[in-house]
Amino acid sequence: MNHNTPLSPRPLHHLTEAQRRVLTAAQLRAHGVPAAEVNEQCRPGGPWQQMLPGVFLLHPGPPTSEDRLHAVLMYAARGPVQEPPPGVPAQPTARKPHRPVDPEAMITGLAALTLYGFSTAPPLLSLEKIDVLVPRLRRVRSTGFARIVRTAALPVPEPVTGLPVAPVPRALADAVATLADADAVRRLLTEAVRAGHCEPAAVVRELTQARLLSRPHVVDAVDSLLAEGRAIAEDRLYRMVREYRLPDPLWNVDLRLPGGPHLGGLDAYWPEEAVALELDTRAPRQGDRPDEDALWSEYARKREHLERLGITVVHITPRKLRDAMEQQATVVRTALMAAADREPAAHVVVVPR
Template sequence: MAHNTPLRALPLQQRRNVQRSVLTERQLKEHGVPAGLIADRSRNGGPWQQLLPKVYLLHPGPPTNEQRLQAALLYAGHSSSRVPAQRPAMVTGLAALALHRLSSVPPVGELEVIDVLVPHQRRLRDAGQVRILRSQTLPNPDEIMGLACAPIPRALADAAAVLDDIDLVRDLLVEAVRSGRCVPSAVLRELDAAGLLARPTIAEAMDAAVAAGRAVAEDHVYELVRAGRLPDPLWNVSLYRPDGTFLAAVDAYWPDQGVTLEIDVRAPGFGDEDWHEESRRREHLEGLGLCVLYVTPEKLRDAPELQAAVVHTALRISADRPPAALVVALPR
């Protein structure tokens, strides 16, 4: 092959443009480019650039943000063996959150580090701006602009694990939940799996995200009642026995039908004792003849019509139940 063989002569046209311009040494060799020509063209002042070990940009000038991310994935996915990795490498942390378009994250071009998540058995070092994060459990990646990207909950956990700026961590968690991009329980699972909830600052940041998630879920319940043409309940009330004994705080209460509804949002630290207390409280309310409904933010977001049907059914069949005990509802 001549020194000046143009790249377009190689059989690369089937690839996306960004993938044609960022290739590994192995990919180049598979397309007939010998090692000597790769080294020659990627010397200083040459038409190609080596962005990372064995990863090349096939034009002069700075790489685009997408090319930087593609190079990071190619580097992390590279193996000296011809056996492919069991699970793909994926962008995570702040870079992934930038791909997911969270406004609290600086643009990719302003990030000093691109975090890439790989299987724990991969033997790979950090290189350039790429920081390798290993894990025994990798999520199924999302695809954004053709790039493998960690889902938002996992990207949040990976970012929180390495960030020193707790205000940024809080902003990221709250924005992700408030925007409806993910629900608090999914973030809690990832933070807990990473052991991050043991850090008081992370737990406090998650508390703020849970509060934001509850506000979003409450909006969904209001819309559920309106769109489902359900009778208006008493909103956000505390229930008491006539003698003043506190029973429960509920998000919605239909006194004529004896139906209560609560949004099931778990805060950090919700443990076995809390489960027992919640079960005891529910049994007590049901023992008084009340119908107790629980809805999660996930179900409110993903299946609002089904949740409206559940509430409608509970209200409709209330006449078939024995009358509930007298309960006093007061604003909370």
């Protein structure tokens, strides 16, 4: 066998070209390729090369971005993907040969954002490091272009181009952790919301859990993110009223009792029907009460007070507006129609905000 022969024909000839680009040492052994032959193929000028410890590129030339992604997943995986010997059919429930997918290892950080199509994330081949998320107790270290990111609780990965990828909020937090450029952080967070990848609250929650809100440039970017998210949610609300032909409300008002206390601000109010609508754009911040019940307590108190006065309160999240606008329009319309069957509400003073 000379150095121009890319693969050992006996054990590997049955594999497709895509399958035999990147393999682990264990997978090569399973195909009958001994360590001595691997070392021979990986000699300077040889057709193979070691990409990461125990992970080999089985063709000459530089690795592609796909090769690098597969390599970091294989390196971080708990063990090799086993496959049946040649001629033995795989069981219906068996894992696909050479699929570099470990449910406990997934691409995260900037590489993940690039896979999601972020225009503000760098090209994969320009990344010096590819972040891979693993359980905290996984016994593997960062090396070469593989940067290990540990977590106590793994999220459910999203399949992107056949690879397991961390959800956008988690990937953003892991990317932000590596960035000191305030403009780069702001661009990534803004695109996440503006392009509809996720809601601000989910991003802020991940940044809080990662303890990144102690960094001034991250705090500034989050303020811009929340403002961006609020503007997008309000635009969707206007569009919902227009497209589903709801009666025009009074927009952005405060309610007060005559000569009495302030009752709170509302995003929309239908005075004749005594129906109020409020967008929930709150997001947990460092130092806030972490439990969901506490985060909702402010809204609950306001809602209870208004409903005691006979005002129906409709509570809508930006995510519901994005994913189920028609359903939310039906909720509002139902509340407006039900006004005729309710007792008249207490008189309140409506003041523009």
